[in-house]
Amino acid sequence: MIWKKFLLFFSLIGPGILTAIGDNDVGGIASNSMAGAHYGYSFLWILLIITVTLTIVLDMCARMGVVTGKGLMDLIRENFGIGWTTFSIFCLTIANIATIISNFGGLAGGIEIFGISRYIFVPIITLAIWYLVTKGTYKIVERGLLVISMVVLSYIGSAFLAKPDWNLVIKQTLTPSIQFNQDYLMLIVAFVGTTIAPWMLFFIQSMIVDKGITKKHINFVRWEVWLSSFLSDYAISFFIIVACAATLYKHSIKIADISDAAIALKPLAGDFAFILFAVGLLAAAILAIFLLPLTTSYAICETFGFENGLNKKPEDAPVFYRVFTGLLLIGCPFVLIPNLPIFPLIITAQVIAGISTPILLIFILLLSNNKKLMGKHKNSFIFNFLAWISVAAIILTIAFYMFLTLTGKA
Structure with a gap:
């Protein structure tokens, strides 16, 4: 009986873990690297709070996907009308x-760390991604993405090679500290944008619908969401911050480019840490270049009622695949x-995402x-309490950041 449940759980894995690991895209790596390099371990407590919020939000999206069998944009259109749907799809x-x-920028910068030209590598990877999505099925694409996502776990190794002070790491994870200045608040907004990214909210729900998960398996899906959020999303972000804090912050090295963190690790933590960090950057970029255009394709098709899904052929869902292709053609050149x-x-993109998130x-x-x-799967009191508190905190942080930006106060 236990083995059957164990095997069933693994057969349902996919949407949760892909969403959680995909959350650590190039923007996530940039934000986490900057947090560690510029502020040491002081962002670890913020990461913990934002991850709890993320888990609650993904749980809600997963439940809606299983119970209704519809994507998030479908539900917004049906319950709030085309005006709010258009506004949501615009954001x-x-x-x-x-x-x-x-x-795409992270992919280009990451490959040039190894001395390979972006003008060769980026178009080849773009073509490979396009081919896999347009010629494969949901199962093939999901398995390919799961393999790529495992590479992102290399950041855990780079953190241990950096030899951090683990007592200090634990202390600062559990001790809140905050600075009320523009740069610090901008990074918090970027953290919100990369950790609770708008694309994730649509992606996990659409993937659950595409996978055909039913109500009888809802508890397995929720377990996957919670485990994935903490064991992959939180863990990876945590170890990126630790790696950069233990090396770059300790030696007062600031980063101004996405590849700076990996290159700076080389003399401080060794060649292997450098390779792990750089390979993780490439894997994260490739994974995100799969996921983000797919999310946009799902959302646009749900908004306007077009056929969508990876199990449909291009001739059966032409708009879905055209949007996907168009977004690749925007990013690559x-x-x-x-x-x-x-x-x-990269940081600006995360701030834009952070401002869109509360809506x-x-x-x-x-x-x-x-x-x-x-029905019976609606939110509990504790879910609502934590979620509304989180939304209020995010809105206040963004409002204060915007105030500092507009008034020019640091």
């Missing part, structure tokens, strides 16, 4: 395009522009509390 698309370009400032672009969270909270829609 998502802007945030996703910025994030797609930033991940953009990063082939010489001297493009990649790092500011989408409010829709998710309203939908997951709809008894007619969710």
Whole structure:
């Protein structure tokens, strides 16, 4: 009996772990690296709080996907009308395009660490991604993405090779500290944007629907979400911050480019730590270049009622695959522009995503509390309490950051 449940759980794995590991895209790596390099371990407690919020939100999205059999944009359209749906798809698309370009930038910067030209590597990888998605099935794409996602775990190794002070790490993880200045708050907003990224909220729900998971397996799906959020998303972000804090912050090295963190690790933590960090960057970029265009394709098709899904052939879901292809064609050529400032672009993309997040969270909270829609699977009191507190905190942080930005106060 236990073995049957164990095997069933593993057969349902996919949406949760891909969403959680995909959360550590190039923007996530950049934000985590900057946090560790510029502020040491002081962001670890913020990461813990944001991860709890992320888990609650993904749990709501997963439950809605299983119970309704519909994607998030479908539900927004049916329950709030086309006006709010158009607004939501606009927010998502802007945030996703910025994030797609930033991940292509990370791919270009990551491969050049190894002395390979971006002008050769980036187009080849783009073509390979396009071929796998347009010619494969859901199962093939999911398995390919799971293999790539395992490579991102290399960041755990790089953190241990950096030899941090683990007592200090634990202390600062559990001890809140905050700075009320523009740069610090901007990084918190970027953290929100990369940890509770708008694309994730749509992706996990659409993938659950595409996979065909039913209500009888809802508890397995929720377990996957919670385990994935902490064992993959939180763990990877945690170890990236630790690796950079133990080396770059300790030696007062600031980073101005996505590849700086990996290169700076080399003399401080050794060649192997450098290789692990750089390979993790490449894997994260490739994974995100798969996931973000797919999310946008799902959302646009759900908004306007077009056929969508990886189990459908291009001729059966033409808009779905055209949107996916179009987004690849935007991101790939953009990063082939010489001297493009990649790092500011990446952080800006996360800030845009962070500002968009609270709007989408409010829709998710309203939908997951709809008894007619969710029945016995609607939110509990504790879920609502934690979720609304989190949304309020995010909105206040963004408002304060915007105030400092507009008034020019640091």
